[in-house]
Amino acid sequence: MSDPKALDTLERRHRDEAKAEAARMPFDHPRPLNWRLPPDGHFEQSQAWLDRLYAGDRVPREKKPMVLDHLRCFGPWMVSVDEPPASVLDGMSQTATVAGGFSPDPVVRAYVEGDLSDGVLRSVDPAFDAHPAAQAFADLLRAQVPGLPTVSFAASGAEANEKPLSPCHAQARPEQRRVLAFEGGFHGRTLLALHATANPKKRGPYELAGYEARFAPFPAWSAPTWPGPEADDALLEAAAHGGLRALAEAHPVDPEQTWAEGGEPLLGLELRALVAVEEILEAGEVFACIVEPMQAEGGDRYATPRFFQTLRVLTRAYGVPLVFDEVQTGLGLGGPFAWHRSFHLRTPEGAPDGPDAVTFAKRAQLGVCLSRFEDPDPGSAQLASVARGxxxxxxxxDPAYAERAREVEAVARERLSALADRFPELVTHPRGRGFALAFDLPSPEHLSRYLAQRFWRGVVVFGAGQRTVRYRLTPAFGADDLERLFEAVEGSLAWLAEHPGEAPPAWQETLAPPPPAPRSPAVRRVGPEEADEVVQRMVALEAEIYEPARREDPEVLRAQVGLADAVLVVAEETPGDLSTLLGFALGVPLESVGDRPGPDRDPMLGKENTLYSVSITVAARAQGRGIGAALKRAQLAEAARLRHPDGRPRYTFCTGRNRVGHTGAMTRLNRRFGACALFVLEGQYGETEGRALYYRQPVRPVPLPTSERSGDGVGLDPAGELAMGVQRPLVRPPKSLRAEAEAGLLMGPVVDKITLCNYVTPAIVRAVEWVSALIPDLPHLYLTSGRDEVFDKALRVCRTHRPEAQVVLRLSGSYFGHVSAAARSASDPGLLTPGLRPFFEWPAVPHPATTTPEAFEGALCAAVE
Ligand SMILES: Cc1ncc(COP(=O)(O)O)c(C=O)c1O
Incomplete structure (x- = not known):
């Protein structure tokens, strides 16, 4: 039992911490947008949070050393809660999850404008709530992957993979209880997905007799270039009519070989793999074949379109459905929206063909399955994740996205091949497609020594397979960031080359600390009483700096300075003496400039919550002294202070324009202070070529916009509510969650998905601490992505302690979920939607409430025996 007093204390502590977090704004805690590393490698505050997370060994000690700060992470920069913050390039984009870097503009905009609000506060299964975002997402996906009309959402990649396996199994013969998968493949940690995962260390401890998957070799293509070799008609004919063995005999391969660059050796590997597939299919035990278009966790192993085309024809010949697991590759990792579409699957007659199902997750923000099968029960997923997806x-x-993928690939290929030339003893098989790049080191030891340098080199990188270094980038990596990333790659390799066999130091100073910010003169807000003089000085300053088209009309300036709720801040050489004016920042209510380009398209126009920054001007002689930054900061801070007469905050946002190509420093400064770019204005500054970026910055925490469906579950069908099972308690938002939403604390977590197996935030630590305090008798705690994963995780925990156990004993009348094979199999078949079938054959006993104690005991003993 929890001690109520201790719970009260903990609750107060958590509330105070959350309050302090809500009070932080980007203008006083700017995003670093640069490297910042703790001088001695000691992430002090992060470590304190991790200590709280790990207390009592409740969570395995496997998180990375940085506890993330939602407020300051931006683009490719991952930033910790430390003070000063640690800031590194996230070369893994949290393992291919943030497709546009942290806080991408369209997602921030969607949060602020209310498009992500539904389902944040209450957990509603979209199966019960056909939401417009779910429909729009499904339509978009169907258009990208033609031929797969059914779209289902799930909570994770593993759940997404379980989805299509369910109908494949339901239509199979009773003896078909196995999945056909490939060596090196990874499909997730729920029980059936895990059975199809090749790594015996991950799979072995949880495998159940009779359900073991069959694995075929994967013909890895070590020098992928696109479009890559395609199958000829003879090969497809052979796959369709049993001629593969003869072809394979004509292309013998070394049994030890797993890679080939191309040519005949690669074809030989492919034929060997295809013959192995055929032998497995012939045995008649498999009900589905699952394959990644590029094996990610297995070591960034590619295969040719030729192989996949032939695999499609072969699986069709045996009537076994083919599932592409695009959990990691999907949504543009390699450039194309769906990677497998570049394989141009076809029939031997030349008609276009496709897989029977495709799964996405990671970049999709939740699990997605597209399939040709009907889905009798398509839930369950988090609605806010659907909208963000x-x-x-x-x-x-956006065409610019694929264009950037091509540019990044070109740079990466050139840089990686130069590194392979420079370090021939270390770097082999440099390869990449779009935002995925990788190379191999000679051994697992080399890999761990390479990875051990990542935090002090300031670039996050993970390994895959036994000895593969891989990166996952996004368009948020600009040219400079790519340059820095390759400098870190080169530095890490040079270190390995110079220190053969040695372990790298735990920490090393490699990056110079940033230069101290220049000391800018004090700035102050000027009131209407000084309007006349200040306007005169402002006009003079503008005349000194700007070409006529960019100067404000003096009369307009005078009127603006006199507006109620205008914010004018000035920098003076001698504080209080306007004759020494060095610069000014003028902001006015958005509504007062509502007819200007930019404000006229701003959805906040009329909401009276936005300050429009008309001008930030610094005298030529005073530039380079940090005055622009001081003025901008003061503008935002002053805007935050103003109130409506009824006490409500006057401003939540500040907007403005930055001239594209001319104001790089100002644009960057605005980004540091939390700017989100909304749109580009064309034909500005009196020039056809003149373009301006219209941005929006928060000056106060941004509460979760309310929406019809973000509230109390009004209008929810009570029957639907009951059928939600474990989601039911979250249908109505708890008070504490609402308070956090109103305090703006949910903006970070709604905008950026954090991969919790690697990173946590303070809010996550608090949640873990709170749950443990409520249930002290169960000291170990795991976080999963959704309902069925919870069940599967619990099962795996039990199996760890009973490694010889083979069955789950279920009680009639129970329901644990229907997405994962395990949850479905432990549920009463009578409670599953018609069309769904249990997967594992597990015995049932009557629920004790429905029978006598003696009968229950008898049934239990009989089942156990
Ligand atoms: C190809 C592939 N499939 C499935 C998964 C499992 O996804 P999740 O961790 O979201 O369950 C992963 C995760 O890395 C993956 O790379």
Missing amino acids: LVHAQMVL
């Missing part, structure tokens, strides 16, 4: 998918479909 839609914004990500739209972002990825």
Whole structure:
């Protein structure tokens, strides 16, 4: 039992911490947008949070050393809660999850404008709530992957993979209880997905007899270039009519070989793999074949379109459905929205063909399954993740996205091949496609020594397979960031070359600390009483700096300075003496400039919550002294202070324009202070070529916008509510969650998905601490992505302690979920939607409430025996 007093104390502590976090704003805690590393490698505050997380060994000690700060992470920069913050390039984009870097503009905009609000406060299964975002996302996906009309959402990649396996199994013969998968493949940690995962260390401890998957070799293509070799008609004919063995005999390969660059050796590997597939299919035990278009966790192993085309024809010949697991590759990792589409699957007759199902997750922000099968029960997923996934998918479909993927690939290929030339003893098989790049080191020891340098080199990188270094980038990596990333790659390799066999130091100073910020003169807000003089000085300053088209009309300036709720801050050489004016920042209510380009398209126009920054001007002689930054900061801070007469905050946002190509420093400064770019204005500054970026910055925490469906579950069908099972308690938002939403604390977590197996935030630590305090009798705690994963995780925990156990004993009348094979199999078949079938054959006993104690005991003993 928890001690109520201790719970009260903990609650107060958590509330105070959250309050302090809500009070932080980007203008006083700017995003670093640069490297910042703790001088001695000691992430002090992060470590304190991690100590709280790990207390009592409740959570395995496997998180990375940085506890993330939602407020300051931006683009490719991952930033910790330390003070001063640690800031590194996230070369893994949290393992291919943030498709546009941290806080991408379209997602921030969607949060602020209310498009992500539904489902944040209450957990509603979209199966019960056909939401417009779910429909729009499904339509978008169907258009990208033609031929797969059914779209289902799930909570994770593993759940997404379980989804199509369910109908494949339901239509199979009773003896078909196995999945066909590939050596090196990874499909997730729920029980059936895990059975199809090749790594015996991950899979072995949880495998159940009779359900073991069958694995075929994967013909890895070590020098992928696109479009890559395609199958000829003879090969496809052979796959369709049993001629593969003869072809394979004509292309013998060394049994030890797993890679080939191309040519005949690669074809030989492919034929060997295809013959192995055929032998497995012939045995008649498999009900589905699952394959990644590029094996990610297995070591960034590619295969040719030729192989996949032939695999499709072969699986069709045996009537076994083919599932592409695009959990990691999907939504533009390699450039194309769906990676497998570049394989141009076809029939031997030349008609276009496709897989029977495709799964996405990671960049999709939740699990997605597209399939040709009907889905009798398509839930369950988090509605806010569906809406965010839609914004990500739209972002990825912007033609500029694929263009950037091509540019990054070109740079990466050139740089990686130069590194392979420079370090021939270390770097082999440099390869990449779009935002995925990788190379191999000679051994697992080399890999761990390479990875051990990552934090002090300031670039996050993970390994894959046994000895593969891989990176996952996004368009948020600009040219400078790519340059820095390759400098870190080169530095790490040079260190390995110079220290053969040695372990790298735990920490080393490699990056110079940033130069101290220049001391700018004090700035102050000027009131209407000084309006006449200040306007005169401002006009003079503008005349000194700007070409006529960019100067404000003096009369307009005078009127603006006199507006109620205008914010004018000035920098003076001698404080209080306007005759020594060095610069000014003028902001006015958005509504007062509502007819200007930019404000006229701003959805906040009329909401009276936005300050429009008309001008930030610094005298030529005073530039380079940090005055622009001081003025901008003061503008935001002053805007934050103003109130409506009824006491409500006057401003939540500040907007403005930055001239594209001319004001790089100012644009960057605005980004540091939390700017989100909304749109580009064309034909500005009296020039056809003149373009301006219209941005928005928060000056106060941004509460979660309220929406019809973010509230109390009004209008929810009570029957639907009951059928939600474990989601039911979260249908109505708890008070504490609402308070956090109103305090703006949910903006970070709604905008950026954090991969909790690697990173945590203070809010996550508090949540873990709170749950443990409520249930002290169960000291170990795991976080999962959703309902069915919870069940599967619990099962795996039990199996760890009973490694010889083979069955789950279920009680009639129970329901644990229907997405994962395990949850479905432990549930009463009578409670599953018609069309769903249990997967594992597990015995049932009557629920004790429905029978006598003696009968229950008898049934239990019989089942156990
Ligand atoms: C190809 C592939 N499938 C499935 C998964 C499992 O996804 P999740 O961790 O979201 O369950 C992963 C995760 O890395 C993956 O790379």
